[in-house]
Amino acid sequence: MKQQEWPLYEVFIRTRSGLSHRHVGSVHAADDDMALTNARDTYTRRKEGVSIWVVRSDRIIASDPAETSAFFDPAEDKIYRHPTFYDIPDEVENL
């Protein structure tokens, strides 16, 4: 019997309302619907989420590791772009 490898999907979960979806891992699935249920069964067993996104891994356009310096180095010496000059109250958890 021919066994085909199912495509890989990346899984993003929003842990609660107000936060953004975060990448948590990946699952294999035969189609989009199955990817969603597999993600639910694999990553939300312990009530980790209120929303799931899945996307086929091969549909993600990723930056090239070889071009890391060209992409990111120019921002290295621009410290004034960081909001590190503000005092953040302790009560603020998510900024």
Next chain:
Amino acid sequence: MSDNLLIAAYATRLGDNALVLAQRMIEFVAAGPELEEELANANFALDYIGQARMFYTYAGECEGEGRTEDDFAYRRPEHEYRNLLLVEQPHGHFGDALVRQFLFEAFYVHLLDALTRCSDEGLSVIAARAVKEVRYHLRHSSEWLIRLGDGTDESHARVQASLDDLWRFTGEMFAPDKLDDEVRELFNGPHLEIIEAEWRKEVRAVLEEATLAVPDDQWMASGGKQGRHSEHLGFLLAELQYLQRAYPGASW
């Protein structure tokens, strides 16, 4: 039979369905077709074991003789088990297991839903918790059945054969016995003929989408509810109960 013993017997029956099906499902642990599917299946089996624990514990309380969940699970011979014949049937391949799952869950979800409205508070509380789990299980098994039925020629032929093979065990679910009747009359329990109509409608819809043929009406096997089981249950319990039989009273 007193009301308490009636509820104890009924809760035992529900616990037996959950435990025996779970024991069948965990045969796929380390033998699932895909890692993700294996994990989902194991999660569902754990849901059923959780349900069995709640039903057994409650049965023990109602009975009032100090029996624990372990006494129900590990220290009863097969003729004291009251599960449906369907859930104890062995599976050759994943399609068999899936069809068994689907046929039972399409019934069980309605049974639990009806039990949430029964007048026995203990049963209704357990049912309310369990029905949430089983709704999702049913969604999962329905989607798989559609995928395999409407998949390749081979997957279609295999699940059709599973369906034809297991169909004769579905009649028992809807054939009320004395206990079913008493729970319905005294505690506003489930009406099996209403559940059967819903089951038929839903099963037909899923099978249609799966391009599978609904098997013809036929002779239906029964006896599980009365403790007359197929030969498979003894082997299943032998494995399930081995430790307590070999080392009575062993604990963690």
